Amino acid sequence: MSGSKCARLSGALVRDVLDSVDCVLFDCDGVIWRGEQAVPGAPQVVNLLKEKGKRVFFVTNNSTKTRKMYAEKMSALGLRAAEDEVFSTAFCCAAYLRAVCRLEGGKVYLVGSEAMARELEAVGIRQTGVGPDHVSGRPSDWANVPLDPDVKAVVVGFDEHFSFMKVNRAMQYLARPGCLFVGTNRDSRLPLEGGKAVPGTGCLLEAVEMAAQRQAQTVGKPNRFMFDCVASKFGVDPGRCLMVGDRLDTDIMLGSNCGLKTLLTLTGVSTVADAEAHQRSGCADRQGMVPDYYVESIADLLPALQG
Amino acid sequence: MSGSKCARLSGALVRDVLDSVDCVLFDCDGVIWRGEQAVPGAPQVVNLLKEKGKRVFFVTNNSTKTRKMYAEKMSALGLRAAEDEVFSTAFCCAAYLRAVCRLEGGKVYLVGSEAMARELEAVGIRQTGVGPDHVSGRPSDWANVPLDPDVKAVVVGFDEHFSFMKVNRAMQYLARPGCLFVGTNRDSRLPLEGGKAVPGTGCLLEAVEMAAQRQAQTVGKPNRFMFDCVASKFGVDPGRCLMVGDRLDTDIMLGSNCGLKTLLTLTGVSTVADAEAHQRSGCADRQGMVPDYYVESIADLLPALQG
Numbered sequence: 093m094s095g096s097k098c099a100r101l102s103g104a105l106v107r108d109v110l111d112s113v114d115c116v117l118f119d120c121d122g123v124i125w126r127g128e129q130a131v132p133g134a135p136q137v138v139n140l141l142k143e144k145g146k147r148v149f150f151v152t153n154n155s156t157k158t159r160k161m162y163a164e165k166m167s168a169l170g171l172r173a174a175e176d177e178v179f180s181t182a183f184c185c186a187a188y189l190r191a192v193c194r195l196e197g198g199k200v201y202l203v204g205s206e207a208m209a210r211e212l213e214a215v216g217i218r219q220t221g222v223g224p225d226h227v228s229g230r231p232s233d234w235a236n237v238p239l240d241p242d243v244k245a246v247v248v249g250f251d252e253h254f255s256f257m258k259v260n261r262a263m264q265y266l267a268r269p270g271c272l273f274v275g276t277n278r279d280s281r282l283p284l285e286g287g288k289a290v291p292g293t294g295c296l297l298e299a300v301e302m303a304a305q306r307q308a309q310t311v312g313k314p315n316r317f318m319f320d321c322v323a324s325k326f327g328v329d330p331g332r333c334l335m336v337g338d339r340l341d342t343d344i345m346l347g348s349n350c351g352l353k354t355l356l357t358l359t360g361v362s363t364v365a366d367a368e369a370h371q372r373s374g375c376a377d378r379q380g381m382v383p384d385y386y387v388e389s390i391a392d393l394l395p396a397l398q399g
Numbered sequence: 400m401s402g403s404k405c406a407r408l409s410g411a412l413v414r415d416v417l418d419s420v421d422c423v424l425f426d427c428d429g430v431i432w433r434g435e436q437a438v439p440g441a442p443q444v445v446n447l448l449k450e451k452g453k454r455v456f457f458v459t460n461n462s463t464k465t466r467k468m469y470a471e472k473m474s475a476l477g478l479r480a481a482e483d484e485v486f487s488t489a490f491c492c493a494a495y496l497r498a499v500c501r502l503e504g505g506k507v508y509l510v511g512s513e514a515m516a517r518e519l520e521a522v523g524i525r526q527t528g529v530g531p532d533h534v535s536g537r538p539s540d541w542a543n544v545p546l547d548p549d550v551k552a553v554v555v556g557f558d559e560h561f562s563f564m565k566v567n568r569a570m571q572y573l574a575r576p577g578c579l580f581v582g583t584n585r586d587s588r589l590p591l592e593g594g595k596a597v598p599g600t601g602c603l604l605e606a607v608e609m610a611a612q613r614q615a616q617t618v619g620k621p622n623r624f625m626f627d628c629v630a631s632k633f634g635v636d637p638g639r640c641l642m643v644g645d646r647l648d649t650d651i652m653l654g655s656n657c658g659l660k661t662l663l664t665l666t667g668v669s670t671v672a673d674a675e676a677h678q679r680s681g682c683a684d685r686q687g688m689v690p691d692y693y694v695e696s697i698a699d700l701l702p703a704l705q706g
Binding site for chain 2: 127128224226227231232234235236251252253254255256259260263280281282284285288289290291292294295296298299300302303305
């Protein structure tokens with residue numbers, strides 16, 4: 093294994109690295125697919141890793157799909173994936189609210205998707221409803237908006253119906269003593285095909301945090317809770333896991349936080365120059381964003397798997 | 400005059416301070432009124448200052464009203480105020496776009512109020528329309544939303560119809576080369592009667608900035624542009640001006656930035672403890688948030704004016 097960080101993973105080194113792990117964790121957007129299109133070769137890589145006896149998991153900050161929806165999307169793209177191999181923030185956020193916040197049987201104010209509502213329901217947590225919340229009335233009406241007395245937490249994930257009234261309602265709940273505040277993740281953008289992007293959950297969470305003058309606890313990468321969900325369910329050894337992702341601040345940082353080997357793929361957000369800038373910075377906080385290895389695409393793993 | 404900062408303004412000192420200035424600039428929300436209710440005694444203070452020959456101006460970060468609407472509100476609360484004494488961010492933002500950005504005859508993408516649209520129109524700047532912008536379609540539709548080729552700037556002020564689609568549309572405009580980015584202000588909350596509040600423009604601007612990965616130029620307090628608008632129109636001497644406000648980070652900072660005397664009133668957001676914490680911090684950046692004087696309410700100026 094190379095002693096230096098941020099080495100290009102190619103040739104014989106690919107097999108060495110794959111031999112050194114039992115388990116591969118993949119981010120999805122920007123790694124296995126971009127929008128609705130598979131990264132060429134990615135489904136084969138995942139399927140071959142499984143055929144070679146590796147455990148494969150999918151660890152994604154995207155909160156708009158249930159585990160079931162992810163498994164279906166993967167199947168449509170030609171990947172073999174079971175629901176319980178998917179660790180998405182919709183699922184992990186529900187797990188966090190149940191296991192850490194002890195909210196089973198409780199109720200949350202949800203800024204999020206139908207998928208988040210379903211994952212909450214699956215662990216016995218009620219929520220106030222998703223979809224549009226349009227403004228009406230005047231500022232004094234907004235400040236005195238009716239609140240549900242059962243709500244014990246505000247939960248923020250990706251919400252295409254995000255609105256001023258949702259920021260306001262979250263702020264009013266968060267002013268109540270003891271109200272918990274949980275966010276799925278802080279990604280600023282959701283990258284799509286062709287270099288395009290749309291605003292990510294981080295933008296929505298930031299607005300609510302500024303209004304509430306409070307910081308949310310986030311569940312998604314780089315918080316180690318996502319990996320802990322995998323490890324507690326499947327008993328994996330961190331030292332024999334490889335985390336593969338396209339973002340230094342979430343995927344690679346998660347790997348560093350949990351003692352995993354890390355591989356940056358260049359089919360998404362971050363570049364080798366970004367990684368090198370972190371490495372050169374001399375700043376301890378930024379060393380965790382330097383991957384062990386990088387590839388142009390996870391398709392670069394194919395020759396070693398096919399050989 | 401007292402040599403120490405953050406002195407309580409009372410007794411004979413009130414008259415000394417008022418004698419030392421020709422011009423008084425008032426913030427409005429939390430100073431002259433809270434929501435729809437006048438701070439008791441505030442209208443008389445304003446009227447008496449004018450009777451004593453002081454120039455009075457109103458300098459507010461609230462972008463939801465035109466100058467005309469402010470003059471009408473003041474009249475309804477018993478204050479004598481002319482339109483041209485009002486320097487609101489709706490007006491000053493339009494002035495900034497015309498004078499600094501040279502956008503006269505140009506067009507902006509506006510996240511803001513009808514009042515902002517009218518103040519823009521008054522200086523010959525077109526905008527894309529205000530009101531609801533609800534989401535439809537899928538992420539790839541959002542990323543490819545039709546953009547107006549004439550738009551040269553994104554402008555963000557208070558907008559109760561703020562939505563995910565507005566963040567997205569602003570982000571897509573801001574990805575175009577040369578697109579300018581201007582915000583009215585960064586106030587995190589709009590305080591109302593009874594200690595209540597609703598989210599402020601700062602929350603909306605923060606979401607757009609995070610999505611666009613760009614910082615806006617803000618026009619409102621503490622940026623000195625607001626004072627420069629007053630000074631260039633009325634030729635006032637900064638050393639003979641008193642800035643009166645309830646927020647250390649906007650009102651008092653503006654006064655410090657422009658060399659004005661500063662007076663904190665405790666009928667709004669900030670407290671004496673906040674000011675003292677800034678003073679004790681030893682941090683140069685925070686000394687500008689320490690006012691020269693404070694009063695419980697601007698009604699404390701009444702005895703000196705009536706005597």
